[in-house]
Amino acid sequence: MSALIEVILPVFLIIGFGYAAARAGLFDDSAVNGVMRFAQNFAVPCLLFRSIATLDLGHAFDAGLLLSFYIGAFSAFAVTALAAMLVFRRPVTDAVAIGFASYFSNSLLLGLPITERAYGAEALAGNYAIIAIHSPLLYATGITLMEVARSRGQGLAPLALLRQIARALSSQPLVIGLALGFALNLSGLGFGGPLKSAVDLMVAAAIPTALFGLGGVLFRYRPEGDKATVAMICAASLVLHPGITYLLARYGFGLGTAGLRSATLTAAMAPGVNAYMFAHLYGVAKRVTATAVLVATALSMLSIWLWLQILP
Numbered sequence: 001m002s003a004l005i006e007v008i009l010p011v012f013l014i015i016g017f018g019y020a021a022a023r024a025g026l027f028d029d030s031a032v033n034g035v036m037r038f039a040q041n042f043a044v045p046c047l048l049f050r051s052i053a054t055l056d057l058g059h060a061f062d063a064g065l066l067l068s069f070y071i072g073a074f075s076a077f078a079v080t081a082l083a084a085m086l087v088f089r090r091p092v093t094d095a096v097a098i099g100f101a102s103y104f105s106n107s108l109l110l111g112l113p114i115t116e117r118a119y120g121a122e123a124l125a126g127n128y129a130i131i132a133i134h135s136p137l138l139y140a141t142g143i144t145l146m147e148v149a150r151s152r153g154q155g156l157a158p159l160a161l162l163r164q165i166a167r168a169l170s171s172q173p174l175v176i177g178l179a180l181g182f183a184l185n186l187s188g189l190g191f192g193g194p195l196k197s198a199v200d201l202m203v204a205a206a207i208p209t210a211l212f213g214l215g216g217v218l219f220r221y222r223p224e225g226d227k228a229t230v231a232m233i234c235a236a237s238l239v240l241h242p243g244i245t246y247l248l249a250r251y252g253f254g255l256g257t258a259g260l261r262s263a264t265l266t267a268a269m270a271p272g273v274n275a276y277m278f279a280h281l282y283g284v285a286k287r288v289t290a291t292a293v294l295v296a297t298a299l300s301m302l303s304i305w306l307w308l309q310i311l312p
Contacts, residue, residue, distance in 0.1 A: 008304055017212060018213060018214060022219035032217060041173040044206045047206040050196075051131075052177075053180075053185050062126070064252075064255050068263045070137070072244035076240050076244075082095075093146060094288075096284075104275045105237065106297075107134050115261065115266070123261060126259050132178055139172065139278075221291060226287060233288070234299055237271050242265075249263045261312075265308075276290045
């Protein structure tokens with residue numbers, strides 16, 4: 001119970017504060033959009049830039065760590081997308097959006113603060129390794145599958161499809177922050193002085209601002225309809241993905257304690273708001289993904305506590 005109170009509750013209290021402020025009319029839609037735009041387009045990319053720029057790449061990028069997490073992620077995608085088509089009779093485009101919601105863990109806004117509060121800042125190397133390819137890989141997969149599904153029968157040239165995917169990825173601020181961090185890290189140039197001080201100031205605002213803004217975003221969603229599909233997404237995100245990751249990390253690849261914790265906890269996070277943003281981008285399965293983000297985020301208070309009891 002101490003883990004729930006000391007590690008998880010403070011994070012969700014900040015989210016709840018943002019939710020309550022939005023509900024009380026103290027934090028309107030334009031303010032929510034502004035805060036989230038600042039967090040996702042500026043502060044969090046600075047956090048990723050600093051983290052990757054100073055990360056020991058050879059030590060952090062463990063194949064077993066990444067395979068454990070991403071095999072679990074793609075398994076969750078495959079199970080839910082197929083079930084959406086075969087069981088719930090959803091269109092292929094809906095199925096892609098539902099699969100995306102099932103495998104896109106909230107690795108940044110929830111995964112980082114909860115892992116840090118549970119195990120300390122020194123435990124975050126594995127988280128950053130996962131995050132470094134999280135958005136590029138999962139967005140590339142989701143966009144590719146969605147564009148293929150939408151272009152069936154339209155004769156879209158493969159080169160045109162690749163250009164569309166490249167444009168979508170290169171315009172993502174998180175991807176830009178990661179790319180700049182890798183460039184600085186691999187260049188061998190130092191990272192200090194006024195630049196580091198300025199980045200550090202931005203980074204200090206990243207997580208609390210993003211969590212508060214997330215609460216305001218979640219207020220917009222209303223749980224409605226598609227209960228079985230929402231339940232499937234929640235089960236895949238909170239149980240299937242972390243369950244596969246845990247088994248592979250512990251028994252398949254024999255990861256050490258730090259890697260096991262980073263992989264499993266990151267996998268155990270609820271779907272991020274990006275799951276809804278992806279569905280909204282293509283105008284498909286918006287209600288079910290929005291509801292799943294809200295319900296899974298609430299349920300994750302309990303599921304994360306259970307995973308913390310399982311992990312060494």
